[in-house]
Amino acid sequence: MSDNTAKAREIAKKLLQDGTVAMVLGWEKGSEPYVSAPTVVRDAADVDRLVVDEYCIHDLAALLPDYRDHSDKIAIFAKGCDSRGIVRLIQDRVITRDRLYIIGINCPGMKDPNEFIRAASGLSKAKPADKAAKCLHCQYPNPVIYDEILGEAQKPGADQRLTEVDKIESMSADERYDFFIKEFSRCIRCYACRNACVACNCRTCIFDETKPQWVGRSTDPVNNLLYQIVRAMHVAGRCIECGECERACPVGIPLMLLNRKLIKDVDQLFGPYQAGLSLEDEAIPPLSRYRVDDPDEFM
Amino acid sequence: MKSFLQYLGIEPERYQLAWISGSEGQKFADIMTHVVDEIKKVGPNRKLREEHE
Numbered sequence: 109m110s111d112n113t114a115k116a117r118e119i120a121k122k123l124l125q126d127g128t129v130a131m132v133l134g135w136e137k138g139s140e141p142y143v144s145a146p147t148v149v150r151d152a153a154d155v156d157r158l159v160v161d162e163y164c165i166h167d168l169a170a171l172l173p174d175y176r177d178h179s180d181k182i183a184i185f186a187k188g189c190d191s192r193g194i195v196r197l198i199q200d201r202v203i204t205r206d207r208l209y210i211i212g213i214n215c216p217g218m219k220d221p222n223e224f225i226r227a228a229s230g231l232s233k234a235k236p237a238d239k240a241a242k243c244l245h246c247q248y249p250n251p252v253i254y255d256e257i258l259g260e261a262q263k264p265g266a267d268q269r270l271t272e273v274d275k276i277e278s279m280s281a282d283e284r285y286d287f288f289i290k291e292f293s294r295c296i297r298c299y300a301c302r303n304a305c306v307a308c309n310c311r312t313c314i315f316d317e318t319k320p321q322w323v324g325r326s327t328d329p330v331n332n333l334l335y336q337i338v339r340a341m342h343v344a345g346r347c348i349e350c351g352e353c354e355r356a357c358p359v360g361i362p363l364m365l366l367n368r369k370l371i372k373d374v375d376q377l378f379g380p381y382q383a384g385l386s387l388e389d390e391a392i393p394p395l396s397r398y399r400v401d402d403p404d405e406f407m
Numbered sequence: 408m409k410s411f412l413q414y415l416g417i418e419p420e421r422y423q424l425a426w427i428s429g430s431e432g433q434k435f436a437d438i439m440t441h442v443v444d445e446i447k448k449v450g451p452n453r454k455l456r457e458e459h460e
């Protein structure tokens with residue numbers, strides 16, 4: 109049992125016992141050694157289920173909207189990416205800061221259980237990487253908001269987030285269109301990318317509406333791409349670059365190419381700006397506020 | 408949005424946005440003519456269309 113797991117259990121136990129919180133959002137071991145699945149612990153007697161290891165990759169903040177109509181106080185474990193998600197949810201008024209007790213985890217980078225599952229199933233010959241793709245690009249491994257913190261502060265890697273975007277931009281318009289249409293022809297419209305996303309927190313999602321039906325539901329390449337155009341625009345300026353959408357996609361569509369393009373544009377037009385870094389007023393997403401001197405260019 | 412559509416390979420001429428007040432009839436006409444001219448220049452669209460038999 110790792111040091112962090114022991115500490116995590118101890119903290120959770122204390123918080124539940126003294127009534128500081130009613131529930132703890134953490135991770136527990138799943139069906140395989142390389143799976144640490146999100147879990148809820150409500151009883152101090154159950155804290156031994158909790159683990160903090162190198163497979164705790166799921167963004168727990170994405171679960172918080174499920175509790176938006178409760179009043180319970182919640183303790184939540186938060187890596188760098190999760191903590192930015194929490195900031196965004198507070199800014200979107202999905203949850204209030206005083207309902208949360210945040211146990212930060214300085215994050216050395218996680219492994220992606222999906223890669224291990226694919227390798228174990230024989231469907232993929234690729235060897236699982238030591239660090240998930242999303243963690244290779246991570247610029248904020250240390251939580252930006254917390255009440256208590258676990259582990260040593262980590263140094264972020266080199267910032268190469270936009271290299272792939274730049275590559276696409278250097279292609280011709282037709283090449284770009286053909287590239288994206290080909291990628292999105294594989295989409296099965298499972299909506300895993302939406303469900304995994306902390307920025308996708310609308311009570312009624314536009315893609316679930318049928319009257320009117322904004323985007324066709326059949327899985328043809330054009331409707332698939334339209335779906336992602338709308339989704340990416342909806343989270344523009346609020347996407348915290350956690351990479352969970354791309355990781356959740358069962359057919360491996362490079363969704364971060366869309367998100368990072370919008371991150372780049374928002375940063376250049378309104379920036380410097382990155383979502384979910386602080387709760388200060390100045391950190392409100394540029395597309396969620398009114399300003400007389402708005403550059404108007406984003407439309 | 409424009410820059411995003413461009414990124415996806417859509418010609419920027421096809422997506423134009425303008426603020427026109429209800430009293431600006433001439434401006435509306437001018438902009439419409441401009442939009443049509445621009446689109447004629449880029450030609451028929453093959454992108455983001457559903458194919459129907």
Ligand code: SF4
Nearest residue numbers: 188189215217243246
């Ligand atoms: S994206 Fe960053 S904070 Fe999140 S799991 Fe990876 S390294 Fe940790």
Ligand code: SF4
Nearest residue numbers: 305347348350351353
């Ligand atoms: S769009 Fe993807 S990267 Fe951005 S917040 Fe949502 S899940 Fe994370």
Ligand code: SF4
Nearest residue numbers: 295296298299301357
């Ligand atoms: S997760 Fe992938 S396959 Fe599923 S809806 Fe999103 S893009 Fe399509």
